[in-house]
Amino acid sequence: MNAIDKRALVIGGSLAGLFAGTLLRSIGWQVDIYERSPHNLDSRGGGIVLQPDVVEAFQRAGIIYEAPLGVVAHERYYLNRDGSIAQPMPMRQTLTSWNLLYGSMRRHFPVEHYHQGKHLTEIQQDGLAVAAMFADGTHETGDLLVGADGPTSIIRHLLLPDYTTQYAGYVAYRGLVDESELDPATAKLLTERFVFYQFSNSHILQYVIPGENDSLIPGERRFNWVWYVNYNQTSELPDILTVFIGQRREYSIAPGMIHPTVEQAMRSYADRVLAPPFQKLVAATREPFVQAILDLGVPQMAFDRIALIGDAAFIPRPHTAASTAKAAANAIALVDALVDSNHDVPKALEAWEGNQLALGMRLWESGEALGERSQFMYGEGRTEG
Missing domain, CATH: 3.50.50.60 (FAD/NAD(P)-binding domain)
Structure with missing residues (x-):
C-alpha cells in the first residue's frame, strides 16, 4: 500500500x-x-522563542513564509532593581508569536x-x-x-x-503591549533585546514579537512579557483561575477574562516589586492573561x-x-x-x-x-x- x-x-x-x-x-x-x-x-497566546525544529518543520512541510519568522534580538540584558543594566550578554535569538x-x-x-x-x-x-x-x-x-x-x-x-x-506551585502572568503604547525611553531599552529582571522567588522577562497581522515593521510590533509568581494551590490558585464572570478555569485565563480583583492585585504587586521598566510595561498592558505552570x-x-x-x-x-x-x-x-x-x-x-x-x-x-x-x-x- x-x-x-x-x-x-x-x-x-x-x-x-x-x-x-x-x-x-x-x-x-x-x-x-x-x-x-x-x-x-x-x-x-503570546511570544515564542523560535527554535530550529520549528524552522525545519516549516521547510519540510513546504510552508511559505517571509524570512525571518520573527523579530531578531541581538543581546540579553539583566536589570538591577533600579532599572539599570546589571549584565549585558551578546546572544542572537529570533522571537516569534503563537x-x-x-x-x-x-x-x-x-x-x-x-x-x-x-x-x-x-x-x-x-x-x-x-x-x-x-x-x-x-x-x-x-x-x-x-x-x-x-x-x-x-x-x-x-x-x-x-x-x-500537576501544578508546579506558580503561575505565569503574561501580556502584550504595542510598541507605540510604551514610553520612548522604556521602549528603547527593551526593543530587540531579551530583557530579564530576577529577584527572590520570581523573575520577569520580555522580548519583541510580530504585531498585528504578523507585522515585523518597527513601530508596529509588540512587547511580550512573562512574569512567574508563586501561589498556593489550595488557598490562592482557585481565585487566580476564576474569570470575571465567576467561573473557574482549569489552567489558564484568556486576555480580557482575568477577574478585576486578581488583575488589580497583580498590578499593585508589580508596582511594589518590579524594576521600573517592567513596572511601566505591565502598566501599559491592556489585557493581561495568566496560566498555571504545570x-x-x-x-x-x-x-x-x-x-x-x-x-x-x-x-x-x-x-x-x-x-x-x-x-x-x-x-x-x-x-x-x-x-x-x-x-x-x-x-x-x-x-x-x-x-x-x-x-x-x-x-x-x-x-x-x-x-x-x-x-x-x-x-x-x-x-x-
Missing part, C-alpha cells in the same frame, strides 16, 4: 496538531484534523480537512485500523491517530488515566496505531523555551519513522517512541530544575517588596 492510500486522524488543531498534519501531508498521507473548540484559535506560527500553518492546511467543534469521546483500534468517535455522533477511521490535544488531552485520559497534569510526563507515547505528541505527552516548563519545538520534533520524527518503515504504522511508532520519550523526559527534568531554582530558592512564598 502506498503512502497516498494512508489516512491519519489528528486530534487537536493547535500548533502540535498542525505540525503533525502538515508534515504527514508532506509525505503523501491523507490527513484530517479535529479540533474540539468551535471557535478560531488565532487570538490566543499567532504567526498558527496562522502560517492554518493557511497551508486545506480548510475542508480542518474540522472544528469536534469533541472526541472514544477511540478504538483492532490492529488494522483506528477509529475516533465524537460527541456529535460521528466517527472516523484511519490508519494512524495522533493525539495532539494538549495539556487536558482526552486521548491521554483514555489511554493513561493515571497520568494527569508538570506532566508519561511512560508511553505509542499505542499500536496511536501516538501522543506535544503537550498531550510531556509539558516542559516554559523556562526551557522548548514546548513548541518539542511538538515540531515529535512530528518530524514521526514522519521520518513512517517513511523508514514504508508506512507500516505499528512498526514506525515502535521505532519512534524511544527517542521521543527521552526528549520529553530531558526537557521535563531541565524545566523543573530551572523553575525550582527560580521560584523556590527562598521557600515557597512570594517576595512582598
Whole structure:
C-alpha cells in the first residue's frame, strides 16, 4: 500500500496538531484534523522563542513564509532593581508569536480537512485500523491517530488515566503591549533585546514579537512579557483561575477574562516589586492573561496505531523555551519513522517512541530544575517588596 492510500486522524488543531498534519501531508498521507473548540484559535497566546525544529518543520512541510519568522534580538540584558543594566550578554535569538506560527500553518492546511467543534469521546483500534468517535455522533477511521490535544488531552485520559497534569506551585502572568503604547525611553531599552529582571522567588522577562497581522515593521510590533509568581494551590490558585464572570478555569485565563480583583492585585504587586521598566510595561498592558505552570510526563507515547505528541505527552516548563519545538520534533520524527518503515504504522511508532520519550523526559527534568531554582530558592512564598 502506498503512502497516498494512508489516512491519519489528528486530534487537536493547535500548533502540535498542525505540525503533525502538515508534515504527514508532506509525505503523501491523507490527513484530517479535529479540533474540539468551535471557535478560531488565532487570538490566543503570546511570544515564542523560535527554535530550529520549528524552522525545519516549516521547510519540510513546504510552508511559505517571509524570512525571518520573527523579530531578531541581538543581546540579553539583566536589570538591577533600579532599572539599570546589571549584565549585558551578546546572544542572537529570533522571537516569534503563537499567532504567526498558527496562522502560517492554518493557511497551508486545506480548510475542508480542518474540522472544528469536534469533541472526541472514544477511540478504538483492532490492529488494522483506528477509529475516533465524537460527541456529535460521528466517527472516523484511519490508519494512524495522533493525539495532539494538549495539556487536558482526552486521548491521554483514555489511554493513561493515571497520568494527569500537576501544578508546579506558580503561575505565569503574561501580556502584550504595542510598541507605540510604551514610553520612548522604556521602549528603547527593551526593543530587540531579551530583557530579564530576577529577584527572590520570581523573575520577569520580555522580548519583541510580530504585531498585528504578523507585522515585523518597527513601530508596529509588540512587547511580550512573562512574569512567574508563586501561589498556593489550595488557598490562592482557585481565585487566580476564576474569570470575571465567576467561573473557574482549569489552567489558564484568556486576555480580557482575568477577574478585576486578581488583575488589580497583580498590578499593585508589580508596582511594589518590579524594576521600573517592567513596572511601566505591565502598566501599559491592556489585557493581561495568566496560566498555571504545570508538570506532566508519561511512560508511553505509542499505542499500536496511536501516538501522543506535544503537550498531550510531556509539558516542559516554559523556562526551557522548548514546548513548541518539542511538538515540531515529535512530528518530524514521526514522519521520518513512517517513511523508514514504508508506512507500516505499528512498526514506525515502535521505532519512534524511544527517542521521543527521552526528549520529553530531558526537557521535563531541565524545566523543573530551572523553575525550582527560580521560584523556590527562598521557600515557597512570594517576595512582598
